[in-house]
Amino acid sequence: MGISDEISPADAHGGSSPGKEQQAAGVGILLQIMMLVLSFVLGHVLRRHKFYYLPEASASLLIGLIVGGLANISNTETSIRSWFNFHEEFFFLFLLPPIIFQSGFSLSPKPFFSNFGAIVTFAILGTFIASMVTGVLVYLGGLTYLMYRLPFVECLMFGALISATDPVTVLSIFQELGTDTNLYALVFGESVLNDAMAISLYRTMSLYRSHASSGENFFMVIVRFLETFVGSLSAGVGVGFTSALLFKYAGLDIDNLQNLECCLFVLFPYFSYMLAEGVGLSGIVSILFTGIVMKHYTYSNLSEKSQQFAQAFFHLLSSLAETFVFIYMGFDIAMEQHSWSHVGFIFFSILFIVVARAVNVFSCGYLVNLVRPAHRQIPAKHQKALWYSGLRGAMAFALALQSVHDLPEGHGQTIFTATTAIVVLTVLLIGGSTGTMLEALHVVGDSHDGHDGSLGESFEENNGYMAPSYDEALSSGNKIKMKLKEFHKSTASFTALDRNYLTPFFTSNNGDEDEDEEEQDVPMPSSGRGGFRGRGRV
Numbered sequence: 377m378g379i380s381d382e383i384s385p386a387d388a389h390g391g392s393s394p395g396k397e398q399q400a401a402g403v404g405i406l407l408q409i410m411m412l413v414l415s416f417v418l419g420h421v422l423r424r425h426k427f428y429y430l431p432e433a434s435a436s437l438l439i440g441l442i443v444g445g446l447a448n449i450s451n452t453e454t455s456i457r458s459w460f461n462f463h464e465e466f467f468f469l470f471l472l473p474p475i476i477f478q479s480g481f482s483l484s485p486k487p488f489f490s491n492f493g494a495i496v497t498f499a500i501l502g503t504f505i506a507s508m509v510t511g512v513l514v515y516l517g518g519l520t521y522l523m524y525r526l527p528f529v530e531c532l533m534f535g536a537l538i539s540a541t542d543p544v545t546v547l548s549i550f551q552e553l554g555t556d557t558n559l560y561a562l563v564f565g566e567s568v569l570n571d572a573m574a575i576s577l578y579r580t581m582s583l584y585r586s587h588a589s590s591g592e593n594f595f596m597v598i599v600r601f602l603e604t605f606v607g608s609l610s611a612g613v614g615v616g617f618t619s620a621l622l623f624k625y626a627g628l629d630i631d632n633l634q635n636l637e638c639c640l641f642v643l644f645p646y647f648s649y650m651l652a653e654g655v656g657l658s659g660i661v662s663i664l665f666t667g668i669v670m671k672h673y674t675y676s677n678l679s680e681k682s683q684q685f686a687q688a689f690f691h692l693l694s695s696l697a698e699t700f701v702f703i704y705m706g707f708d709i710a711m712e713q714h715s716w717s718h719v720g721f722i723f724f725s726i727l728f729i730v731v732a733r734a735v736n737v738f739s740c741g742y743l744v745n746l747v748r749p750a751h752r753q754i755p756a757k758h759q760k761a762l763w764y765s766g767l768r769g770a771m772a773f774a775l776a777l778q779s780v781h782d783l784p785e786g787h788g789q790t791i792f793t794a795t796t797a798i799v800v801l802t803v804l805l806i807g808g809s810t811g812t813m814l815e816a817l818h819v820v821g822d823s824h825d826g827h828d829g830s831l832g833e834s835f836e837e838n839n840g841y842m843a844p845s846y847d848e849a850l851s852s853g854n855k856i857k858m859k860l861k862e863f864h865k866s867t868a869s870f871t872a873l874d875r876n877y878l879t880p881f882f883t884s885n886n887g888d889e890d891e892d893e894e895e896q897d898v899p900m901p902s903s904g905r906g907g908f909r910g911r912g913r914v
Contacts, residue, residue: 411439411703412696423552431548431807433769436699437800440706448710467774468659469649471697475770476660477645478694479568480667481675487561489871494562494744494754498762499569501743502736503539507577509732510725511535517724524721524790530783533581534791537776538729538798540574542769543567546761549811555820559758563765571771572661576605578775579658582782608652608661615648615662616669620882623677630679637682642689644670673882701770702803709796722794726801729768737763757817764813767802768795 418439419432430438488495511532518525526534543563550560580601619641628637645663652662675683737759745753776795780788814820879885 407443408700408703411443412699415439415699415703426552429808429811431803431810433702434804434807436702437706437803440703440708441710442706444707444710447707467777471701472660472770472774473646473649473663474690474693475697475701476571477663477667478690479571480664481671481690483564483568483668483671484561487557488565489874491558491561491565493747495565495569497740497744498562498566498737500573502566502740503570503573504577505739506729506732506736507532507535507539507574509535509735510538510728513728513731514725517728522720523724524718526787526790529581529585530787530791533578533585533779533783534725534794535732536574536577536581537779537791538725538768538772538795539570539577539732540768540771540775541567541570541766542771543765543767546765546767546810546814549814549820555814556758559761559819562754562758563762566762567765568664572605572608572658572664574771575658575660575775576601576608578778579604585782604658605661607655608658609665611652611655611657612648612662612665613669615644615651616666616674617882619644619666619670620673620677623674624882624884628679634679634681637678638685638689641670641674641678641682641686644674673879676883676885698770701773705770705773705796705799709800718790718793721790722797725794726798729766729798733763733766737766757819761814761817761819764806764810767806768799769803773799 415432415436418435422430422432422435511528511534514523514526514534515528515531517523518531546563547560547567550563580597583600584597622640623637627633628640645666648666649659649663653659675686678686741754741759741762748754772795776792779791782788783791811820
């Protein structure tokens with residue numbers, strides 16, 4: 377798919393007339409549209425009949441595999457391949473941004489911030505642990521001749537990119553069968569911040585590798601990582617706050633300016649993305665936090681019609697983009713030349729990421745439970761569900777696609793092939809068994825509100841593990857517990873700061889009005905589709 381050798385339309389048709397090229401382009405685009413339509417229809421049928429053994433993401437992947445396989449054995453392979461191909465720039469600049477923005481934009485602040493300490497622990501510390509464990513195990517596997525040997529830094533790059541999770545199937549089943557609100561918030565929140573962490577780690581390792589000859593030490597690697605992550609986060613939050621002030625004071629929420637209001641709102645996310653990319657930061661991290669801030673502050677400053685438009689528009693873009701990503705991955709597997717000679721690398725990589733995910737979840741779960749009362753701790757079955765929900769998806773695929781250009785010939789292709797195989801196996805096999813596993817763990821079907829898709833109205837009830845108590849902090853003699861409790865307590869302080877100062881300053885509402893709206897805004901899967909979290913509003 378234009379990875380090892382990109383074929384331009386003109387080259388593919390050997391100087392044919394413009395009319396023939398236009399016809400071939402039309403056929404290629406028609407094929408893509410047909411696959412998208414088939415994927416949406418098949419997904420609707422599967423969801424309607426509650427057939428959980430073939431998730432919609434898996435269906436999209438299979439459609440791409442079948443069509444790619446047919447094209448591969450037909451005489452029209454070159455024509456179809458050349459017009460179905462898209463460049464890496466198209467992937468990162470046009471497909472990923474709307475998906476990532478929708479992840480942040482559909483995030484419900486109340487359950488997210490109520491579990492903020494646990495989510496940050498799993499997403500930041502946990503992703504770091506998983507990437508390091510995976511990288512070290514892959515390196516040791518190479519040293520012991522169990523698998524294809526890669527340099528240590530490249531193993532860490534692979535560990536970083538393969539640590540990007542995508543639990544769309546799990547979230548879809550949570551939506552269909554109902555589950556504890558806190559578990560949903562943990563899985564959803566971790567997956568959102570996990571992408572930002574994974575891409576920052578990958579870029580940091582890639583940068584370190586390119587400057588390894590200059591003798592850059594480990595301390596500078598940490599500094600560069602903080603520069604990338606914190607700088608991108610700051611850029612995204614800054615653009616979000618700027619948009620909130622603009623829409624609050626510009627007076628655009630009147631009928632005859634609705635078109636202008638919608639246009640400006642749609643442009644701000646891409647402004648955030650391009651700003652970060654332009655100054656050498658991560659556009660993905662920036663646009664994610666822009667989405668979180670714009671939903672929490674800017675969204676309430678829009679007129680009612682513009683709110684409806686923004687919600688539907690980004691939901692639509694995300695659904696189309698993420699479905700196309702999975703179709704593309706299936707098509708690419710059938711059409712592209714892969715390094716299947718290193719089957720051992722694929723096999724042991726799967727084992728290593730399972731181990732790394734377990735170390736991530738259960739170690740972080742232990743740390744989180746240190747600071748929580750017994751009746752509010754994260755139960756073992758929820759930790760197992762979180763471990764099982766670590767499917768790999770579009771972000772891992774995108775970073776593996778980039779690694780082909782970042783790493784020497786052979787190394788990048790091996791990583792790309794292994795990542796593609798891991799994504800396919802986790803989506804088809806693990807994704808298909810997710811419903812059975814979740815039912816065996818008894819973590820679905822226990823929603824407080826039954827099966828109406830609303831995952832709990834009250835977020836402060838004692839039957840969950842939300843909003844941990846801090847009264848016991850003074851009686852604890854354990855310094856680690858005290859530090860962790862203070863970290864969790866700062867979350868409550870931020871909530872008060874947001875309610876008393878930020879929300880009144882950046883929006884036309886006060887904090888109390890905002891709380892009532894947030895309780896009804898719970899993140900949901902966008903019909904359980906695709907490679908990223910295209911979640912909508914209840």
